[in-house]
Structures are given as structure tokens and as C-alpha cells.
Amino acid sequence: MKKALSATLAVILTASVAAGCGSADKPASGGAAPAPAAGDAAKTDKSKGKLTVYVGFQEDHAVEAMKQFTKDTGIQADMVRMSGGEILAKIRAEKDNPQADIWYGGPADTFVAAMNEGLLAPYKSPAAEKVDAKYKDPNGHWTGIYVGFLGFASNKKFLKDHNLQAPQTWEDLLNPAYKGQIVMANPASSGTAYTALYTVLKVKGSEDKGFDYLKKLHPQVQQYTTSGSAPGRMVGMGEAAVGVLFAHDVIKYQEEGFDTMELTIPKDGTGYETGAVAVIKNTKNQELAQKFVDWSLGASAQEVGQRTGSYQNLTNPDAKEPKKAIKLSDINPIQYDPTEAGKERKRLLDKWNSEVKK
Template identity: 50%
Template sequence: MRKLYILLVCFLIGISTILHKNNTSSEEERLTIYASLMEEQAIKAVEEFEKETGIKTNFIRRSSGEILEKIRKEKENMKASVWYGGTADTFISAYEEGLIEPYKSPNSYMIPNEYKDENGIWTGIYIGYLGFIANERWLKENNIDMPNCWEDLLKPEFEGNIVLPNPSSSGTAYTIVATIVQLMGEEKGLEFLNKLDKQVVQYTKSGLTPGIVVGLGEAGIGVTFLNNVIRYEKEGYKNIEMVAPKDGTGYEIGAVAILKDAPNMNEAKKFVDWSLTKRAQELGKSVGSYQVLTNYKAASPKEPEFIKDINLIKYDFKWAGKNRKRLIKKFEDMRD
């Protein structure tokens, strides 16, 4: 009887060990991603990545500035492994604070040098151009012309009728701030932003929101990435029009990177490798994402072709990333 009892205990211990190993293996295989691109695209990416690799993956969607703040708080115990989408200059800010683990993917050869960091801090997966969106009905009812340059936004007729994203939470908004400062110089740029603040009726948490607010007629003018406007038109917001400022505009390189001291490093590298492929990048257009793609083999959506020849400034991502905290503080102090 005693021998039987000992055998039973050993058997149960063995089963427990096997179950523990299986659970540990399952936990090790589960990948968490912080995503700053549109939610539908993140859902599709996770679904397809799981199908192709068998790696269980979940994501949390936040604006770029919100993710930066989140990983600052999690620095000593990083919860996610990958940052997927969002403006590259915010990734540079994160790296400056010790929050990014450089990784040169073997697939990065498919991404032109101008769309990736030479040290593997971030790698670009899409490009988006800043521009203006207007409610066409509002313009006609008030007999107002579409703004065509940044200075036009300061005209009296736009007072209280402009909606912008908030630089504290939105990567799109910081791209606006950094564009103005690089275009006009810091002193004149901040002076312009101070004047523009008087015109703004609402600051939104996300860079996606101004287009929706304008499309609904709750504001006359917004500033956002123009690929978002294409999406809103296809979703039924027919009463909108868009333009890129003729005096020059900035742009984003949406990036992917691995977080410093992240769990599941091998799985994180597999996701970054996958995200740079032609197939992964082309998934976006199937769910209403119309950015220009960075993989030279990938076919970008046809819809943004009409904006490819806009007047782009020589946007300095490294400078923008390293000066992000300082410029946002100046912007916030200006508004107080």
C-alpha cells in the first residue's frame, strides 16, 4: 500500500510538471504588441501573424504619445515586446530614454535606407503626409475658401472652427509641431502655433479624430494625415475635401521596433521580420488603411497617388525625436 501511495504521488508530480511546462511554454509563446496604427489594421495583422507563425499574439491600441508614456512607466517591468506603427520620431524619443532595443531585421534590406534607422532603432512600414481637411458644406455656407497654406489657418474666418490633435498624446500632433518649427524656425514657429491655438475649438487625443469631427460638421477645418481622409471618404463622409499646404508639409514614417528588456524577444523579432514583408504591408489596404508602403516590393494603395507630388519639407526625424519633450513642454507652457 505504501509503495502504491509513493507511485501515485510520483505520478501526480510528473503530471503537474508536464502541465507546468506546457503552461510555461504557452506563456512564453504569447506576444503582446502596442499598436499606434488604426485598430482594424492591428487586428488584421495579429490574425495573419498568428496564422503564419502559430505564435499567440494580442495587442493594445493607443496613440504614439500615450504608448511612449506607458512604456516610460513600465521601463523596469516591460509588459509588451513590440511597438507597431506610429511616428518614427516618437520611437527616437523612446530610444533616447532607453526604451527601445535596436534590431536589424534580416528583412530590412527590402526597406530603402531613407525609411529606416541605420542602427536598427526603428524600421519604417508606411508613410503618411500631413494636410488639411475641410467640411465642404461649411465652406460653401460661409463663403470661405479652402486654406492652401499654413498661414491661411490664422485667417479670422477660421477662428473657433479648427480641430487639432494634442501633441501630448498624439504622434500626428507632434508631427504638426515639428513641421512648423522646421519650416519657420523655432521662434517664428512657436509664435505661429501660439496664434493658431486661438483658432482651435478642440484638441483631440488621437490624430485620427480631427477628420471625423470635420466630417460630422462639428468643426470646419482639421489637420491630419491625408491617408486618413481617404479612408473617411470611403466610409461615407462625402462632404469633405483635402489639400496639402503649398508652402510645404511634413510627413510621418510609421515604424516598428522592439522594446527594451521586453519579454518574448525571439517572438518579437519574428513579428518585426514579418511586418517588413510585402504580404504584411499590403494587408492594410484590405481594412481601409491607405498609407504609402515602404517595402520596395509591396504595391501601395492607388488612392494616395494624387498626393505623392506634394511639397514635402526635409523633415529631420532625428532632430524631431531628440527635441520632442522640449518642444511639447514649450507648446504646453505657451497654452497655460
Template identity: 35%
Template sequence: MKGSIRRFLCALSVLLLAGCTVTGDRGRQTAAQEQTTLPEAPPAQAGGKLTIYSALPEEELPVYLHAFTKDTGIETVCTRLSAGEMMLRAEAEREAPQASVLLGGSSDFYRYAAKSGLLEPYQSAELQNVQDAYRDPDGYWTPIYIGVIGFACNQEWFEENGRPYPRVWDDLLDPAFAGRIVMASPETSGTSYNVLAALVQKLGQAQAWEYFAALDQNIAYYTRSGLAPVEAVKKGDAAVGIVFSHDGRRAALDGYPVELCYPEDGTALEIGACALTCGGSQGETQNAKAFIDWMLSQRGQECFIEAKSCRLPVNAAARTADGLPAPGALNVIESDWEWAGAVQKELSREFCTRMERARTPVE
């Protein structure tokens, strides 16, 4: 496993060098779009419809869904949920799935869902352009992006309080941050579960639980979604949000006073994924496969740029957004993703037992 992680990190460095209807609180918003030259789209086809559950941000989803419909003629209906909620809904609908595709969120959740019989295996032909290190060896889920954990910091708060930005995990334990840090509950958020699993592996369980108990003293509140801490930082309700860097970077690109820092003593990576639900909506199987093919294609991957997302594409042919970390600049915690996926429910529940407020996260 250690060797596979090293191969993964080498692949990440190469990658960095390379160049609808949505339900939810802001579901009717249209994502801001930049002038970007994308690969030529295939001719539209007559297509039917496709039902999707997604953990991707509402600001981004319309870009991908509208482009997919334009290219294929397939109309989409998409419900936005946190990664944990998405998987819980898929489990609750096991006997009669209402969605054909699960989109976004850490592969840790997808590994657990596959072992629970919630996913239908599918191997897209587009995987030929993806490094082996990113793929599911069992073929149940499809990698679509790489994410990196960072600290989203409100610039105005740090200037007013004359405080340095946090550079390592222990910096978050400073009493100056009491009630000024926001993170999501790992039981409902792939972002925070990624943090939890990585720090348990870095520190060992005993020391990790001591760390999270100390951090809990500075947490203002736990959120349901991994996106919500960014919103708290944007509004000035929090000084620091523990987030995926692509979410923090998006806020900075939108003009909010957000500075992004990466923990120098070890950050965590995720493989973002999508998958077919087992026994998905009747008549949508081919459209669901077409969507996964499209999302993994150069065309779909470069829509990350148009959506002002700073996700790292997994397709080696796709360009990446400007302003991403330089290769080798990040100290990455080596993780056993198979272990993280297998213990996801157990570890998340223990966190919420120890940090009681995480049992009732806010929206």
C-alpha cells in the same frame, strides 16, 4: 543632413510610382476588408502569444493582427494608445515591460525612446527591400510606412459656408475658422508633433510660436490622439482637422464627406515605425521579432490595402493603394529628424506651456 533628405524625397517618389485582441473604445469592431489578392502566406506555425502596444487606428489593427496570427499561429494581445501615451507607458514600465512590441507612430518618438534606453535593437532581414533613407542607422527601430500631413475638410461645412478649402498654412488663420479647427496635442500625438517640428524648422522658432499662437485662436479643442481630429470632421463637429493624410483618406473611402488638401507651402512627412521593447514580456522575444519581420514583408505591407489604409509602404516590392498623391506633386518641408527626435519632449512641453489648452487634451 540636407543631402539625406533629398535622397529620402527621391526614394519617396520611386515608392509612389511602385506599385487578436484590441483594447480601446471600438476595440471589438472588425475592420472593413476589400477583396484584395495578397502575396501567398507562409504556412502557419505553432506559436504562443505576443503583447503589443500600438498607435495605429483601431479600424486597421484587426486586419494586421488577424493576418499575422493566421500566417504564424502566434496569438496577439494589443492595447491601442496614442503615440505619446504609448511611449509614456513604455517609460513607466521600464523596469518591467508589459509589451514586447511598440507599433506605429512617428519615428521621432522612437528616436527619443532609443536614446532613453527603452528599445532593443533589431535588424530584420526584410530591410534588404527598404531604401537606406528610411532606416534607423543605429538599428533600434524599424520603418513600416510613410505618412504625409494634410488638412481633412468637412465638405458639407465648406459648401454651406461658401468657403474655399485651405491651401496653405496661413489659410487656417482666417477668422471664419474660429472654433472650427481641431488638432491633437503634440505632447501626446505623433501627428501633431510632426507638424510642430516641421513648422519650427520651416519658420524658425520665433515665427513658428507666433503662428501657433494665432492658430490657437481658431482651435476648437486639442485632442489626445492624432486620429481624433478626423472623427471631429467626420461628425461635422469641425470644419478642418490637421491630420496625417492616410487617416483623412480612410474617412473618405468609408463614405464620409471629407475632402483632403495638402498645404502647398510645405507639408511634413513622417516615417512610421515599430520596435522591440527593451526587456519585453518574458518568452515573447522570438515572436516579437517574427512580428516585425512580418510587418515589414510584402505580405504585411500589402495588408495596408486590405485595411483601407493609405499609408505608403516602405518595402519596395509592395503595392500601394490607389488615390495617393502623384510623385513630385507635394511641397515637402526638409526636416532634420535627428534634431526633431532629440528635442521632442522639450519642444512639446513648450507648445503646451504656450497653448495652455493643449495641456488637457480631450479624448
């Protein structure tokens, strides 16, 4: 059942305040009374201590996850919500004196970039044995907790007023009718947008052809946001015609009341994120951080999204996926290699800044 838009805004506002609005100065506590349950790797005897977690997915899901973690394990957790690129920059700046213990959520290619800079501590969780090899680092530097596919959110009124069909391919975004009407995040700050950049290069068949396309797309873009999910809200409110973001975020907005949006998945190929979890190197809470990873890979953690309207596909085969999650049989995913994407991240971002955004 769709929630009233006003109620949704209230929930998101509450979650944002609790999460410190993405500020590193005001972490939000999980705040739930310890009550461990049975079933997952991390659900053992109650543990004392507190973790700080940098979170890369939506606030309401993150707040609920912190509560569930404390309930399941007895460990307190504070969270700070940021975009993937912001988390990477923060961990990089704090490498000599880490201010957080865990990185939780956001595309794995950003984790790969951190791994290559020596910012993550390897940990092979026993719970990771259930996770498909393509969704984890073989040495345990990061492990996938969910999968999300890119899509387009289109404003229905704009489509009707301009007698347009919602875009079906990446090429459709170059329609002159969309000039100055497309919103997407900045790939330097957003893991979502970097996933889109890397996807375009693969869909177009080469780096040169991909960048030629991105140069043509640039005049179509009204704004590059900091957050990867923000374009969906802008489209839903009629501030833009089309947004490029993860399909699960579009579905979430639709369920929250933004029935002004239509979701399409590019037929010529869509990329995806493997949302990951990792232990930050030199954490002072190594044992507790490992327990968080164990917990995050269990069904209890991965099913938290069911309560907050998150619609990602899950990596634990024992976890119950949301009914509205995207079905692989309905889309055309590209061969997305998070390891390659992570290794090429800095070079491709530098090239995008110098040749596209200028």
C-alpha cells in the same frame, strides 16, 4: 466603392471593442488559426508563444494585421491600441517590468525619443535591407513600415456657407472665419500632432517664427483631441470646419462615407511620419518579437491595409501600394528628420505647453 456610413461605424465599433478601446486592461487577440505562407522573412515554421503589441495606427487595420501575423507565422498576438504619445508614456512607466513586446505603428520621432531613453532593443532585421535608409535607424532601434503625409480636412458645408476655399497653406488656417473652428490633436499625446508642430517650425523657417505662428493658431483651435485621427471624424460630422491630420486618414474617412470632407495638402510644405516598428527593451519574448519585426517589413504585412481602407505609402518596394495613396509628385514635402524631431520632442512639447496652450 464607398461603404455605407452605418456599416462603417459598425466595423469601427467592432474593431474598437476587439482592441480593448485603447485600454491596456483588455488586449485583443489576433485569433486566427495558424497557417504559415511563403514569401516573407518571418514566414518560417510555425512558432509557439504569444506576443503583446502596442499599436499606434487605426483599430481596424491593427486587428486585421494581428490576424494576418498569426496566419503567416503561427504566433499568437494580443494588441492594445493607443496614440503614439500614450504608448511612449506607457513603455516609459513599464520600463522595469515591460508589459508588451512590440511597438507597432506611429511616427518614428516618438520611437527616437524612446530610443534615447533606452527603452527599445536594437534589432537589424534581414527584411530591413529593402527599406530605404531614411526610413530606418542605422542601429536597428526602429524600422519604417509606412509613410504618411499631413493634410487638412475641410467640411464642405462650412466652406460653402462662408464662401471659402479649402485652406491651401498653413497661413490660411489663420483666417478669422476659422476662429474656434479648427481641430487637431494634442502633440503631447498624439504623434500626428507632434509631426504637425515640428512641420510648422520647418515651414516657417525657424523655431521662433514657428512658435509665433502656433500662438496665432491657438485661438483658432476648438479642441485638442487625444487621437491624431479624431479631427477627421469631427469635421466629417460637421462638428468643426477644418482638421489637421494625416492625409491617409482623411482618405479613409472619405471612402467610408464622409463625402462631406475635402482634402488639401499644404502647398507651402507638408511634414510626414515614418510609421515604425520596434522591439521593446527587456521583453521576455525576444525571439518572437524579432519574428514580428521580420514579418512587419514583408509585403504580406504591409499590404494588410489594402483590406481595411488604409492609404499610407509603404516602405517595402515589393509591396503593392494602395491606388489612392498620396503621390509624392503631387505634393511639397519638407525635409523631415525624425531623428532630430525625436531628440527635440520633450523640449518642444514643454515649450508648446508653456507658451502656446498655457
